[in-house]
Amino acid sequence: MLNTFLLRNVEIFDGTGNAPFRGDIVMKNDRIISISPPASVMDFPIAGGVIDGARYSVAPGFIDVHGHSELDILDIPSGDNKIAQGFTSEIAGNCGFTEFMEKGMSFRDFEVETEQKKIALNIAVMTGHNSLRTIVMGNENRAPSNAELNEMERILRLTLQQGAAGFSAGLWYVPGIYAETEELCRLASVLKGSGKPFSIHLRSEGDTLLESIEEACKIAKCGDNILQISHFKTWYPRNWHKLRKAVKLIRRNMQNGLSIALDRYPYLYSGTGLRMALPPQFSQMPKEILHEKLKNDETFRQEVIRITEQAGPSDCPWEQIMLLDSPQEAHKNFFGKNFVEIGKSMQCSPAEACIKLLAEEENPLGAFGLMSEDNLNEILQLPFVMPGTDAGIQDFSKQNGHPRKFGTAARFFQLAVKNGIPPQEVIRRMTSYPAAVFHLKNKGLIRENYDADLVLFDREQLSAPEDYAHPAQPAKGIIAVWVNGVLSYTENGGITGNRGGKFLKAQ
Numbered sequence: 001m002l003n004t005f006l007l008r009n010v011e012i013f014d015g016t017g018n019a020p021f022r023g024d025i026v027m028k029n030d031r032i033i034s035i036s037p038p039a040s041v042m043d044f045p046i047a048g049g050v051i052d053g054a055r056y057s058v059a060p061g062f063i064d065v066h067g068h069s070e071l072d073i074l075d076i077p078s079g080d081n082k083i084a085q086g087f088t089s090e091i092a093g094n095c096g097f098t099e100f101m102e103k104g105m106s107f108r109d110f111e112v113e114t115e116q117k118k119i120a121l122n123i124a125v126m127t128g129h130n131s132l133r134t135i136v137m138g139n140e141n142r143a144p145s146n147a148e149l150n151e152m153e154r155i156l157r158l159t160l161q162q163g164a165a166g167f168s169a170g171l172w173y174v175p176g177i178y179a180e181t182e183e184l185c186r187l188a189s190v191l192k193g194s195g196k197p198f199s200i201h202l203r204s205e206g207d208t209l210l211e212s213i214e215e216a217c218k219i220a221k222c223g224d225n226i227l228q229i230s231h232f233k234t235w236y237p238r239n240w241h242k243l244r245k246a247v248k249l250i251r252r253n254m255q256n257g258l259s260i261a262l263d264r265y266p267y268l269y270s271g272t273g274l275r276m277a278l279p280p281q282f283s284q285m286p287k288e289i290l291h292e293k294l295k296n297d298e299t300f301r302q303e304v305i306r307i308t309e310q311a312g313p314s315d316c317p318w319e320q321i322m323l324l325d326s327p328q329e330a331h332k333n334f335f336g337k338n339f340v341e342i343g344k345s346m347q348c349s350p351a352e353a354c355i356k357l358l359a360e361e362e363n364p365l366g367a368f369g370l371m372s373e374d375n376l377n378e379i380l381q382l383p384f385v386m387p388g389t390d391a392g393i394q395d396f397s398k399q400n401g402h403p404r405k406f407g408t409a410a411r412f413f414q415l416a417v418k419n420g421i422p423p424q425e426v427i428r429r430m431t432s433y434p435a436a437v438f439h440l441k442n443k444g445l446i447r448e449n450y451d452a453d454l455v456l457f458d459r460e461q462l463s464a465p466e467d468y469a470h471p472a473q474p475a476k477g478i479i480a481v482w483v484n485g486v487l488s489y490t491e492n493g494g495i496t497g498n499r500g501g502k503f504l505k506a507q
């Protein structure tokens with residue numbers, strides 16, 4: 001379905017950060033073939049269509065640097081939630097997880113699968129430390145033997161040769177949480193000379209945030225001196241004041257030669273397992289075991305209710321804990337509601353309501369309101385912050401999950417502009433900047449011979465709400481999206497079903 005398109009007299013944000021200008025853009029097959037003054041392209045055989053851009057702006061396709069679609073894209077190759085918000089490329093394999101590797105697939109297998117399935121979204125994938133560790137030594141809580149470390153290193157090296165975009169870690173999760181800094185340093189050293197980043201979900205985003213940033217910098221220095229810090233935040237009100245110090249620490253490391261970028265989803269609630277609402281002695285139990293015991297052991301359940309009611313939810317008031325997702329039909333009415341409301345309608349305490357849901361379902365998703373709005377605004381003003389959804393793929397058929405899945409790009413633009421950042425600078429951070437960090441060739445700029453990944457948008461309208469009850473809404477103001485010259489989304493028609501994405505193999 002390759003075609004020729006002409007965007008006439010459109011405001012062009014070329015991705016460099018320079019002020020926008022008006023012009024005509026011609027796309028042919030998968031490339032941008034010309035950019036010229038307004039109305040200068042008259043006689044051109046345009047098979048796909050001529051679009052009057054007078055009311056609109058165009059930018060290079062947005063790049064989601066923090067995705068988790070490395071399995072989802074094979075199930076839902078249309079990439080609905082990403083494409084509809086203007087993302088044309090994603091960096092997957094974040095937080096230390098490369099899910100297809102844990103299913104026994106190599107990067108080469110993945111490349112073949114993406115070609116067979118015809119994916120809509122361009123996708124680059126990092127190799128995750130949690131997955132490497134799981135493959136080599138399961139979930140064991142100990143240091144790896146020398147042989148195990150060598151094996152992880154061998155697999156990492158191979159994946160990088162097969163086009164992995166970097167090395168990611170998630171030291172907040174099992175089994176990464178069991179790894180010492182030294183293990184990560186040893187593995188990161190495989191990146192040396194590759195130009196590929198080390199990306200990390202910090203060991204702590206709260207009480208030991210600063211120490212965790214120090215650790216991340218240390219590991220990245222063992223690699224190729226390129227650090228990507230995931231979903232940068234200050235977690236829990238008692239840590240909100242640490243933002244200034246954290247930024248200072250990051251800037252000091254940048255001055256000393258470490259290249260650092262951050263990503264952030266522009267929302268105040270995180271999305272994670274609902275069991276994290278329980279006191280630590282319960283939330284840290286393996287989720288299957290907790291669920292089984294809550295379901296089958298009435299004495300245990302009463303005990304958990306009693307202790308939780310006494311202790312209160314772990315550091316987050318019940319008004320600020322919501323249910324986001326659960327496969328149970330009966331739970332659907334509660335999506336987007338907080339546990340004070342849910343308790344009321346279940347006629348019990350918020351703690352009892354939460355524990356009832358956890359007894360009925362192993363892993364419901366909760367949202368926790370533990371982030372500061374002022375800090376989000378300050379973070380969005382940093383010139384080295386990019387958008388990242390922290391999400392996989394979902395279509396628009398159900399109202400479940402976190403709204404960041406659907407609105408991150410538009411909301412990042414909306415909030416950054418509201419914070420006084422010039423739109424061209426915001427666009428740069430959504431396009432050429434991530435393309436440079438992750439070496440996405442011919443992407444991130446509107447240039448002749450660059451890939452025709454383009455987003456046509458109405459910049460006055462570009463926005464997305466923070467609505468946890470109705471997360472699955474298309475962002476406002478996205479008019480049309482092309483991926484490698486394939487028209488993949490239109491405002492009026494939705495997802496077109498035509499798919500032009502590719503596995504982006506990093507060299």
Ligand SMILES: [Zn+2]
Pocket residue numbers: 094095170201230231390
């Ligand atoms: Zn993460």
